[in-house]
Amino acid sequence: MGTVRRYVKNFLRTLQSLVLREPQGSRPEILYFFGLFQHLEDLKLRYKPHEYCQELANDLMLTPLFAPPLRGRLTATSASSVVILTDMVHLFGGILFRYMDFFNVGGVALDRWFRGKFGNVTVVSNR
Numbered sequence: 001m002g003t004v005r006r007y008v009k010n011f012l013r014t015l016q017s018l019v020l021r022e023p024q025g026s027r028p029e030i031l032y033f034f035g036l037f038q039h040l041e042d043l044k045l046r047y048k049p050h051e052y053c054q055e056l057a058n059d060l061m062l063t064p065l066f067a068p069p070l071r072g073r074l075t076a077t078s079a080s081s082v083v084i085l086t087d088m089v090h091l092f093g094g095i096l097f098r099y100m101d102f103f104n105v106g107g108v109a110l111d112r113w114f115r116g117k118f119g120n121v122t123v124v125s126n127r
Helices: 002-011 027-035 079-094 110-118
Strands: 018-023 040-044 071-079 098-105
Touching: 027 079, 040 079, 071 079
Parallel strands: 018 040, 040 071, 071 098
Antiparallel strands: none
């Protein structure tokens, strides 16, 4: 992952918003990438419906350099985004997004997931 740092080094201290469209790599690699940006506030994850992140056993040693603040807006499409969100809660010690938008996450019981992580939360769906 040192190669990635070389390509984004000019943004490491200043980047506040990040959009990833169909990110490639395992969940630990993607979380490590988030952790490169110490001022990251807004995050948009766009996956194709029913596309899931890879998880490779040899990636478990990747530890992000920072726990980004993540206090802005989260926009997530597909259930894969919710899986990564679970990993973010565990790895970064929680999340503090002010706004969270979820699209195309059918099959994921978000209200139960949020209640388990954050207490009493109501999720409204437009079906």
